[in-house]
Structure formats: C-alpha cells, structure tokens
Amino acid sequence: MLGLLVGWRLLSMGQTSSTPPAPDSTGAQRHAVLAAATGAPASRPSAPGAINAPVPAPAEPDAELELLRLSLLERFGARLHEPSVQLRMLEQLMRYFQARAPDRWREELQAFLRKAFPGQYEALATLLRDRMDYEKWVKANDAYLRGLDSKQRRSAVWDARNRLFGRETAARLWASELKHHAVVDALRVLDERDDLPLPEKLSAYKARLGEIHGDGARDDLARHPQETMNRFLDLPSVQRELTGMPPVERARSLRAVREAMGLDDEALRRWSTLDQLRDARWEAGRRYMEEREALARTLTGDLLEARLREVRARYFGTEADIIAQEEASGLFRFTRPRQWGRN
Template sequence: MRAQSWIVLAAFTGLTMAGGIYIAQEAGNSDVQKRAQALEARQPQAISPHGDSTRQARDRVLELAVKYLETYGETIHNPSTQAQLYNERRALIDADPGNGAQLFRDAVETAFPDTAAQILTLMANLDRYHEWLDDNELRLQALQPLQRETELWQQREALFGALASQIWGEEASFLEEKSQRFQQAVSNLEESGELQLTELAHQLHTSAEEIYGSDMTRQFTGSGALGHALFSLDSVQSHLQQLPPDQRQQTITDLRRQFGYPEDALERMAKQDQLREEKWQNGNAYMEKRQDLSRRLAGEELESELNRLREEHFGIAAPTIAREEEEGFYRFERPRRYGLN
C-alpha cells in the first residue's frame, strides 16, 4: 500500500479504537451516521503530518469517505449500490487524472473496510464493460433496439455473472414489466373470441406499440415475434384450420402484410410455409401407413418395415425419426400451428 494510504488508515485505526467506534462494521442507519460523524470529527493532529500535500490528500480522503458513507453506507453491501460508486470514481479521475483513482481507492478503503475489495473488483469490471461499450459504440448504434439490448445483456452476464441482474435490476424489471403487460394483452385478445382476424392483428399491433413503442414494435415484427404471438392464438388457429389451403395461405400472408412485412419477406415466408405444408403432408401420410403396419405386424418384421417406411418418407432424416420414436416422441402428432410450424 502506498505511504499516503498507510498514513490515513493507521491514524484512522488509532482514532476509532480510542473513541470506541469500529467503522468496519456497516449495519444500520444510526451506525452509518456515527461512522460519518467520527470521520468528520477527525482532527489534523491525529494524523502524523508529512507536509501540506499529505495533509490536503488526507483531508480530501476523509471528505470523500464521509460523503460515501452518508450517501451509500446504508445499502453498501448491495451490488447495485456499489455500482453507483462508479460515477463517483469517474468524476474524480476526470477532475484529477493523476491522483483520482488513488483518492477513490483510499476513500473506499476508509469508509468501507469490509467491502472495499469487493467494490474495487466491481470497479475494475465496470471499467472493462465501459471499454467494451466505447470500442463497440458505432456497431451497437447501428443495431436494432432488440439486438442491441440482447448484446448488452450478454456482455454484462459475461463480465458480472449473476451480479448483472442485481446491478441493472431496475432495467431488467422494467423490461419484464413490459413483457407481462404484453402477455396480458395477448391473453385478453384470446379471450375476446369474437374479433375477425384482421381486427385481432390490428389490436395486437396497437397493444405492442402502446407498450414497447414504435421502434421496438418494428423490431418485434422484423424478428417474427409479433407474428408468432398472433399465430399462437388458439382462436386464430381455429379460423385458419377451417379454410381451404389456398385461402389459408393467402390469409396468413395478408395478416403478415398488415404487420408491415415487405413484399420480399412475405414471399420468403410464403415459400417457407409451403415447405412446412409439404412436410406435414408427408408426415401425416407416414403416420397413417405406420399405424396400418402396427396393426398388422409385430416384432422384427414390424421394425424392418418401419425402417423401410421411414427411409421412404424421410431419407437421410430417417435415423433421427427412429430415435425420436424410441424416446416416445412423434413429431407429427404435435398440434399443427399454421404460420409457425
């Protein structure tokens, strides 16, 4: 430890022992006030003088320690509170690039001896996080809001682990609250049961804009999240199931167009829907033949015929289908969800 820091801490230890106050134990509002008062009452002669610069540095450390105690002392064990000290540190360094970092360290060690190591480690990780933000600023600005938010959280969790949700807890709670409101809006639309499909789509889009705003809603649309929410509604699926195939596909495309998908995206999604339809038709034909074989055959003969049937319908995917069936999963017994699977 540097000489300046040693002088401050040595004098601080002598004063607190003499006065019967142990500042290292952070607990409760009254204790915080007592510790702050003890620091404020520190007299210059209680610390061995080593010139004016040393006294000024000592006084500045004590001043900062009192401020940190009064402002953050009650909840200093919370990572979210500790993270708030980062702005204090940055302000010190900006004002005094040569000594600001050491002033902050000394003040934290003086005010919070028990948690100083934890706080300083957090400061170092926050430095890394902000360096990453600076290095990636232009790229992040070019991302859509949902992509940017995802990358930020991935980097936070990589650097801070489980602490990330505590440090940025208010932000996470804000997003979670929006998600819950949107899910409730979807549930309300499901329960209405009387709206036409175009009105359902309109209400869903309106709810998303009210909750998330226009920019985030456009991102939801581009990622497919808004369409997924619409086509997940049982009432929508019930209506689509009753339509002839050609009319069904046109209805799905019209609903997507209502959300603002561009024509080239609509064309790609329609082709994907057609591939899904062909897979389901092939899968349903396979299941009918499989059930017929299961009624007529058994044992090795049945297994041999099932292998042949799977190869006939699924080609190189036949072993995958066989493994799924061994585990009791039959993919074509799942509910068909038009526009989704």
C-alpha cells in the same frame, strides 16, 4: 429468487450483490471494472514465475478515480437524469468499489459520488439506498413470494417497488417489464374474444401495441418482428381459426399477419416458401403415420421394424434415422398439434 432481481441484471452490465467479493480477487476485479468503464482492454496477469514479465505500474488512487469519473461522464453523462441510466452507473460503481475496498465499499462509493457528481449526489445516493433495500426485501420475502400465484406475486412485488422507489421512479426503472405485461394482458383479452375474426384481432393487436409503445412502436416492431408475430400466432384462438381455413385462405391470413408486423417483400417470400416446405413435410408425416398404423396392425417385432425402415426412408429420406431415433424414445412428432406459421 423468482426472477425478481432480473430487472437489475437487465439494467446493469452484470449481476451485482451487496455482498463484497473475496479479498484475493479484488485487484483483478477492480482492474476489469475500470477497464470496462474506460474502454481499455483488460490485461491478462503475468504467469507466476515468468522471467522479465512487465509489471504494470498501479495508477495513483486519485488519478484512478479521476479517470473513472471522466469515463463515466463520457458514457452516461448525457442521460444521467434518467433513473435507469443512473442505476446502470451505480451497478458498475458497486462492482468497482466492492473490489477496491470490500469492507468499506459503500462508504467509499458514496464519497466518490459526492465528489464526482455533487449536483446529482442526493438523487444517486437515494437510488443506491433504495436499490439495496429492494434487494434485501426480495431476499427476505423469497419464501413468501414463492407461495403466491403469478398475479398475487406481481402485485406484491410492485407494491414493494412503489413503496421503496416511489411510483414514478419504479415505473421508469421497470418500464420494459410494464410494457411486456401490458402486451401479455392485451393478448389474453384478444384470445378470449371469440366474436372477433382473425383480421379484427390482428388490427386490435397492432393498435394496442401502438398505445403501449407510443412513439417508439414502429422502432420496437422493427427490432422484434419475429417475437411480436409469434406472440399473436401462438394464441389458441388464432390457431383454431387458422386450422379451420382452407389452405389458400390460411396462406393469405399468414401473409397478412406478417405484413402487419412490418416484414418486407423478400421476407414474405421466404416465409411463403417455408410454409410450403412445412406443409409438404406435415402431409408426408400424415401419410406416414397412416401407413405406420396399418403395418402395426398386421406385423410385429423385426418384421415390423424392417418395413418401417423402408417406409421412413421413402417419406423422409436423410431424416429417416432421426425419425426412428425419436420414435425409439417415445416421441412421434406428427402426432403433435400443427402450429400454423410456427412449425
């Protein structure tokens, strides 16, 4: 459904639906969820007909729920005031109680929350209700949302989130999505600034990343340097400027981008070596295509293919067969645009 429930999947350990599972799978599912919560290994069921197969004694219901409560407190308790953490815990509990009591899972889940987390019951019960209402809204409006463009769809989805969860809670639940869209919007604005040369665009990009991520900007950049760098290099305006540079200036500019993304000296050396290999490959490709076109003007059929095999082997060595297969399928890799720093 347009990925509108992706946020739930990212916040949870797995996909959860308000639809209960099939009855014949509930025992295994409940055991797996409980094992995940407690950190215990999930045992494999004995094969049918196994002789003297050990039969695990089921835990008493109250003891099992107490074990679940303690494991949740250990795992989530320190941050249970955060809506995103609350939601991850609720998603796990939904799977557990859907497996435990398919017909009464919501009632049993709420009873468990009331007993296990009395001080936070109201907040947890409200979030559970809002989460289920949001899922219903997405499903009910699927066809409508598909008919909107991306900007209209984003607006409609956020209107629903703010209405169902409240603006502050929705912003905290989908904080990563908000940051992602802020980065995308910033890059779009930079790409439209033809008056800014590459160094100034790079400086503005880093400054905006700092505004978006705040105190966590350095850590976020350290975790995702490649993705952050590629987003900038993929801007058409950046590629146009790199294309118009002499090779030495282009190499300096690529190094400056990578330095700005926090790459260390060793990584910078590896990238420089890779750039040189790519440059050599593209130069070989350019010369090959020129020679190929010249041969195609004078030869045809088997004679042309025989000469092309020789030329491909001369330029590409062990990759010659791959190039031939690509061309047979209609793909000519060296007619595609060069993406500096990317291919």
